[in-house]
Amino acid sequence: MKRLLLACSLFLCALVAQADPVLKKQVNAFVDRWHSDAAHARPAYFDKIAKDGIYIGTDKGEHWRRDEFKTWAKPYFQRKSAWAFKALRRNVYFSEDKSMIWFDELLDTQMGTCQASGVMRRKGDSFEIVHYQLSMAVPNEVGDQVTRLIRDFEAKEGWKGGPK
Numbered sequence: 001m002k003r004l005l006l007a008c009s010l011f012l013c014a015l016v017a018q019a020d021p022v023l024k025k026q027v028n029a030f031v032d033r034w035h036s037d038a039a040h041a042r043p044a045y046f047d048k049i050a051k052d053g054i055y056i057g058t059d060k061g062e063h064w065r066r067d068e069f070k071t072w073a074k075p076y077f078q079r080k081s082a083w084a085f086k087a088l089r090r091n092v093y094f095s096e097d098k099s100m101i102w103f104d105e106l107l108d109t110q111m112g113t114c115q116a117s118g119v120m121r122r123k124g125d126s127f128e129i130v131h132y133q134l135s136m137a138v139p140n141e142v143g144d145q146v147t148r149l150i151r152d153f154e155a156k157e158g159w160k161g162g163p164k
Contacts, residue, residue, distance in 0.1 A: 020094075020098070023092075023094060023098060023101075024092045026127075027092045027094075027101050027103065027120065027127065028087075028090060028092065030048070030120070030126065030127050031087070031090065031103065031105070031118070032087065033048070034048045034129065035084075035085045035086065035087065038081075038082045038083050038084070038085065039081050039082070039083070039084040039085070040080070040081060041076070041077045041078070041079055041080060041081055041082045042077075043077060045077070045082070046066060046069070046070045046073075048127075048128060048129055049066040049069070049128065049129045049132075050066065050121070050123075050128040050129060050130045051066060051067075052065070052066070052130070053065070053066045053128065053129050053130050053131065053132070054066075054130070054131045054132070055069045055132050055134075056131075056132065056133040056134065057134055058111065058114070058134055058135055058136050083109065083110060084109065084110060085107045085108070085109050085114070085116075086107065086108045086109075087105050087106070087107055088105075088106045088107060088108055088113075089105065089106040090103055090104070090105040090106075091103060091104050091105075098122070099121060099122050100119065100120070100121055100122075101119070101120040101121070101122075101127065102117070102118065102119045102120070103117065103118050103120075104116070104117040104118075105117075105118075106137070107134075111136055112136065112137070113136075113137045114134055114135060114136050114137055115134075115135050115136075115137045116132060116133060116134045116135070117132075117133050118131060118132040118133070119131040119132075
């Protein structure tokens with residue numbers, strides 16, 4: 001029964017998302033600008049993340065609150081481009097009252113194809129990113145090789161698990 005209710009809820013959310021193309025367009029424009037801010041090393045990138053927002057990067061040690069992330073990323077934002085993510089596909093969903101938005105996206109990046117998901121909330125006439133998680137899209141056919149590489153890397157003496 002719980003599964004049926006969850007499936008129905010997700011289906012209804014998808015219908016709501018389809019029922020408001022204007023909001024979907026606004027969300028896409030906001031996230032595209034956010035990615036553009038990073039691609040052009042504009043500090044406005046961090047203003048689009050909620051003060052209590054979380055950013056989870058591809059390394060298992062990359063789990064930051066906004067201000068920690070900003071401090072870590074400072075050297076990248078002193079260049080012409082911090083990182084460049086271009087959405088190949090994005091699915092957008094939102095709550096019935098349209099105050100909470102979540103999305104998933106397939107990205108073209110300097111790391112190859114990545115996947116990400118995010119949660120946003122309305123902030124006045126705009127939005128703020130509350131949670132974002134980025135991951136590399138590893139084809140299943142090479143998953144065993146990647147797993148082996150990670151296991152061997154982590155077995156190295158002194159490895160502490162990422163930039164934090």
